[in-house]
Each structure stands twice: as C-alpha cells, then as structure tokens.
Amino acid sequence: MTEVAIETAGLVKTFGDNRAVDGIDLTVPAGSVYGVLGPNGAGKTTAVKMLATLLRPDGGEARVFGHDVVREADAVRAKVSLTGQYASVDEDLTGSENLVLIGRLLGHGKPAARDRASQLLAAFGLSDAADRQVKNYSGGMRRRIDIAASILKTPDVLFLDEPTTGLDPRSRNQVWDIVRIIVAQGTTVLLTTQYLDEADQLASRIAVIDHGKVIAEGTPGELKASVGAGSIHVRLRDAAQRESALRVLSGVLGAGVHLDADPVALTAQLSGDDSDREAAEQASRALAELAGAGIVVDNFALGQPTLDEVFLALTDHPATTEEVAA
Amino acid sequence: MSTATTEQTSTYTPAAESLNAVLAAGEAPPRPSAWSAARTFGWRAMLKIKHVPEQLIDVTMFPIMMVLMFTYLFGGALAGSVTEYLQFLLPGIMVTSVVMITMYTGTGINVDISKGVFDRFRTLPIWRPAALVGALFGDVFRYLTAAVVILIVGLILGFRPEGGAVGVAVGILLLVLFSFAFSWVWTMFGLLLRSEKSVMGVSMMVLFPLTFLSNVFVEPDTMPGWLRVFTEVNPITHLVAATRGLMQGNPDAGEITWVLVASAVLVAVFGTLTMRLYNRK
Numbered sequence: 254m255t256e257v258a259i260e261t262a263g264l265v266k267t268f269g270d271n272r273a274v275d276g277i278d279l280t281v282p283a284g285s286v287y288g289v290l291g292p293n294g295a296g297k298t299t300a301v302k303m304l305a306t307l308l309r310p311d312g313g314e315a316r317v318f319g320h321d322v323v324r325e326a327d328a329v330r331a332k333v334s335l336t337g338q339y340a341s342v343d344e345d346l347t348g349s350e351n352l353v354l355i356g357r358l359l360g361h362g363k364p365a366a367r368d369r370a371s372q373l374l375a376a377f378g379l380s381d382a383a384d385r386q387v388k389n390y391s392g393g394m395r396r397r398i399d400i401a402a403s404i405l406k407t408p409d410v411l412f413l414d415e416p417t418t419g420l421d422p423r424s425r426n427q428v429w430d431i432v433r434i435i436v437a438q439g440t441t442v443l444l445t446t447q448y449l450d451e452a453d454q455l456a457s458r459i460a461v462i463d464h465g466k467v468i469a470e471g472t473p474g475e476l477k478a479s480v481g482a483g484s485i486h487v488r489l490r491d492a493a494q495r496e497s498a499l500r501v502l503s504g505v506l507g508a509g510v511h512l513d514a515d516p517v518a519l520t521a522q523l524s525g526d527d528s529d530r531e532a533a534e535q536a537s538r539a540l541a542e543l544a545g546a547g548i549v550v551d552n553f554a555l556g557q558p559t560l561d562e563v564f565l566a567l568t569d570h571p572a573t574t575e576e577v578a579a
Numbered sequence: 580m581s582t583a584t585t586e587q588t589s590t591y592t593p594a595a596e597s598l599n600a601v602l603a604a605g606e607a608p609p610r611p612s613a614w615s616a617a618r619t620f621g622w623r624a625m626l627k628i629k630h631v632p633e634q635l636i637d638v639t640m641f642p643i644m645m646v647l648m649f650t651y652l653f654g655g656a657l658a659g660s661v662t663e664y665l666q667f668l669l670p671g672i673m674v675t676s677v678v679m680i681t682m683y684t685g686t687g688i689n690v691d692i693s694k695g696v697f698d699r700f701r702t703l704p705i706w707r708p709a710a711l712v713g714a715l716f717g718d719v720f721r722y723l724t725a726a727v728v729i730l731i732v733g734l735i736l737g738f739r740p741e742g743g744a745v746g747v748a749v750g751i752l753l754l755v756l757f758s759f760a761f762s763w764v765w766t767m768f769g770l771l772l773r774s775e776k777s778v779m780g781v782s783m784m785v786l787f788p789l790t791f792l793s794n795v796f797v798e799p800d801t802m803p804g805w806l807r808v809f810t811e812v813n814p815i816t817h818l819v820a821a822t823r824g825l826m827q828g829n830p831d832a833g834e835i836t837w838v839l840v841a842s843a844v845l846v847a848v849f850g851t852l853t854m855r856l857y858n859r860k
Contacts, residue, residue, distance in 0.1 A: 341695040342696055358619055360609050360611040376598050403699075404605060406607040
C-alpha cells in the first residue's frame with residue numbers, strides 16, 4: 254500500500270446556489286501524477302483551491318499528508334505549492350525579482366535567495382530573461398517562471414491548475430517534460446486539465462469531474478476502455494476508391510463511418526465496449542477487408558477517444574460516482 | 580525583445596540534470612519572522628514603484644496643485660495675505676493631501692489581490708497579515724514623499740515654521756503614522772468591495788467631508804453649531820491641530836495623544852476586519 258498524499262471525503266463548496274464542488278471523494282497516492290479532468294466550470298479549480306488552503310470548504314474534509322486543510326492550514330502550506338490557472342507571479346516584477354521575493358518569503362537570506370533564483374532561472378532556460386518584467390514574457394516562459402517559483406522550495410505536493418491551457422504545442426511539451434522530471438524526484442503532482450491526452454500523457458490515475466462531482470475514476474486505460482476504443486483514420490491512395498472503401502468499412506464495423514474533409518480520407522468509429530486489444534483486432538480486420546477489395550491504403554492511424562467522447566459516454570449515465578472497470 | 584522571446588522558447592529543452600540539482604537543493608530554510616515577511620512585501624511595493632514610476636504622480640503633482648490652489652484662492656480673503664495664510668494652511672493642506680492619498684491603498688489592494696500572485700502568497704506558510712502590512716509600507720513611502728513635496732513647495736512660497744526642523748519632522752511622522760493606521764479602513768473596503776471603481780467611490784464619499792469639514796481651511800469658530808459639533812469629533816481636526824501645533828512650535832500634548840489613541844483604535848478595529856476578510860477571500 255503506497256502512502257496517501259491527498260485524501261478528501263465529501264468535499265463541498267457552494268457559491269450562492271451554485272454547488273461548485275458537490276461532494277468529492279479523492280484518494281491521491283504519493284509520488285505520482287494524479288489527473289483531474291473536466292470541462293470549464295466543472296469545479297476543478299475550486300477543488301484545488303480548497304486543497305491549497307485558499308478556500309474554506311463548506312462541507313466534508315480534506316487532508317494533505319494527514320494534515321487537515323482547515324485546522325492545520327499552516328502545516329499544509331508548508332507542504333504544497335500552487336501554480337494557478339493564471340500566472341501566479343507578479344507581472345510588474347522581473348523574473349529574477351519574482352524568485353528572490355518568494356525565496357525571501359520562504360525564509361532565505363538575501364544572498365541565498367539570489368543564488369537560488371539564478372540557479373532556477375538557469376534550469377528553466379530563463380537566464381537571459383532574468384531582468385525583464387514578466388509581463389513581457391511569452392506564454393511558455395510565463396508558465397516556466399511560475400513553475401520555477403513553485404519549486405523554489407521542493408514541495409511534497411504540487412498543484413498544477415491547467416498548466417498548458419493556451420500554450421503552443423512546443424511549450425506544452427516543455428511543461429510536460431518538466432512535470433515528468435519533478436515527479437520522478439518524488440513530488441506528488443495534482444494536475445487539472447481539460448485535455449484527455451494531457452492526462453493520458455502524464456497521469457497514472459484520473460478523476461473525471463462534472464458539475465462538481467466525480468463521475469469516473471481510474472487509470473487512463475480503464476477510462477478509455479469505458480468509452481470505447483476510439484476510431485481508425487484511413488488515407489487512401491486514390492480518391493475515386495473512397496465510396497467503395499466506405500461500403501467495405503461499414504460492412505465490417507457497422508455504422509459510424511464518415512468521410513473526412515480530405516478527399517482521400519475517412520474515419521470509422523470502433524465499436525463501443527471493446528478493450529484496446531479487441532479494437533486493434535477490429536482495425537486489422539477492417540484493413541484486411543480493404544486490401545481484399547483491392548483498395549490501396551496509404552496510411553492509417555488509430556485515434557484515441559477525445560475528452561468529448563469520454564464525456565458524452567460518461568454523462569449518458571446518471572451522474573452518480575462509479576468506479577470504472579475496477 | 581519579441582525575437583529574443585521566441586528564440587528562448589524554441590531553444591529551451593528541460594534538462595533532467597539541472598532540474599534535479601535544483602530540486603535536490605530545495606530544502607526549506609526556517610520560516611521567516613513576521614517582521615521579515617512584512618519587510619519583504621515592503622520591498623515588493625518599492626520594486627513596483629521602481630518599475631511603474633508613473634504611480635508617483637498622485638503623490639507629487641496632486642499635492643503641489645492642492646497647495647498652490649488653496650493658498651492663492653483663500654489667502655487674500657481669509658488672512659489678508661498669502662504668506663500669512665500659508666503659515667496656517669500648510670500643515671492642514673499637508674494633512675488633507677496625504678489623507679486623500681490613502682485611498683489609493685484601497686484601490687491598489689483591490690487590483691493587486693485579484694491577481695494570481697496573491698494565490699501564491701496565500702499558500703506560503705508566513706505570517707498572514709504580512710502581504711498587507713508590506714503593501715502599506717510601500718504606501719508609507721508614498722505618504723512621506725507627498726508630505727516632503729508639500730513642505731518644499733511651502734518653503735518656496737514662504738512657509739516659515741516656528742517649530743523648526745524638529746517640529747516639522749515630528750509633525751510629518753505623526754501624520755504618516757495616522758495615515759498608516761487610517762489606511763486599514765481602505766484595505767478593508769478594498770477587500771470588501773467588488774471593483775476598483777466602487778472602492779474609489781466610497782473613499783471619495785468619506786474623504787471629502789472628512790477633510791473639508793474640519794479646521795484645515797478655517798478655524799471652526801464661525802461655523803454654525805451643528806457643523807462645529809462635527810468638526811470637533813472629526814479625527815482630521817485633531818490631526819491638523821496636533822500637526823499644526825508641532826510645526827508652529829506650540830505642541831499640544833492633548834491633541835497628540837488623541838491622534839495616537841485614534842491610530843491605535845483604527846488599526847485594532849479595521850486591521851482585524853481586514854484580516855478577517857483576507858482570510859475568507
């Protein structure tokens with residue numbers, strides 16, 4: 254049994270009539286990335302703010318390494334760091350000043366805080382931008398200075414609230430690499446995201462949240478299996494063969510085949526409740542049939558279910574908490 | 580600048596080696612004292628002034644305008660001569676200007692606290708009021724600047740305080756001390772009200788009557804009875820009397836004590852309310 258980093262029971266936060274967080278139970282094992290997945294307004298940020306002692310829960314309780322977030326807030330604060338959805342750094346100050354400021358607030362003397370700041374700036378590739386105001390940073394650099402401020406003191410738990418929303422793909426990959434390195438060093442990361450592929454890339458467990466409730470929880474594989482295996486994308490050599498390809502695929506896979514905007518491409522849904530392995534079998538059977546019918550396939554790919562698909566599938570069920578494929 | 584920015588983003592690759600070194604050295608030093616945390620936030624306020632110096636306009640131009648306007652507007656009519664009126668007006672106009680500037684504390688807090696960086700401050704294991712107290716340290720610097728600017732303009736126009744350098748200095752200190760205490764009213768409103776504009780509105784509504792219905796411009800003797808009652812309980816009247824006394828060389832211990840007690844009460848009441856709101860945000 255691994256150590257538990259975060260544990261919540263029946264956590265509730267209401268704003269007026271809106272039950273932003275409506276009874277969330279989570280158990281986050283130490284030393285891994287735990288993904289909290291959900292659309293805008295699902296209650297992810299509110300939940301994180303309660304865990305980081307920024308908001309007081311209206312019901313239920315939450316513990317971080319055994320410390321209650323309300324009664325032992327200071328003990329929790331000593332263990333956690335937060336990188337908020339909007340940059341949690343001072344935009345008027347330079348990158349270096351921001352890190353020195355946090356260093357001083359953590360108790361470093363001036364020289365130590367300066368040393369630590371330049372060490373962090375170097376590790377995050379920001380040395381050249383050290384003396385520039387953060388408001389002049391690019392989106393990716395802002396994220397990095399933000400994460401740098403969060404690990405100025407190596408935290409036991411790092412909250413990353415939508416760390417890649419609005420970033421270009423390259424900066425997103427940089428953030429992912431940084432997160433992997435931080436976790437490998439033993440920090441527990443609680444990551445909120447709107448992107449299934451991000452949770453899939455980083456998290457070892459995922460909770461899906463909607464309307465303040467956990468509607469599914471499990472490993473990325475379990476979650477995806479619960480939605481179906483995704484889809485197969487096929488590119489043909491000859492656009493003239495597309496109509497016949499459509500007929501062949503519909504014959505093998507049933508409904509759910511459609512033509513893409515690209516005149517040589519089409520996409521077929523793989524059927525509902527199959528596991529990854531069966532999906533792969535379905536896909537190879539479909540490809541064999543295409544070859545048998547004399548249709549030349551240039552290229553094909555298996556697409557993962559999107560968050561939209563996961564969501565649709567999950568919210569079709571009544572909104573009660575359930576374990577996905579235990 | 581934008582080329583450099585793009586370049587940095589594209590060339591950076593997170594290196595496990597350097598990041599691991601950073602993480603390994605990330606042990607926390609002992610928690611800073613309340614005073615040290617507040618001082619660090621004061622340093623932040625000074626950095627913000629350094630990076631956005633335009634914000635000093637209201638503590639330089641505004642006071643100069645006040646002194647010039649009221650000296651020449653009322654001087655001849657009220658005291659027979661501008662120089663003579665200045666001896667009476669300057670301490671009062673200094674109080675008015677500095678106390679008016681305190682309202683920027685509330686709007687400043689309101690804007691500042693809505694930014695993400697306050698989320699980080701509030702997840703740090705530090706003395707909770709430090710962020711606000713530190714911000715007020717920055718404001719104290721602004722109050723001092725305003726007071727000194729007014730003093731210089733006054734001296735140029737012919738203000739000759741009989742209390743000498745010491746009297747003037749102690750007068751300014753008392754004024755800044757009271758303003759620091761009074762600022763907690765605005766930090767409370769800054770946290771309570773939703774927008775910067777509403778904070779501004781409330782501040783104006785409080786500050787205008789408070790500063791004008793006092794002994795700043797004229798002695799209250801000629802005012803109607805009901806107004807005299809108000810001016811007599813108005814803390815600004817006592818602050819002006821205390822400051823004026825110090826600067827004119829006849830300090831009034833009673834008024835000075837009144838101001839000190841009022842300051843303590845302001846901090847106790849509005850400081851407590853502010854912290855309650857801050858913790859609940």
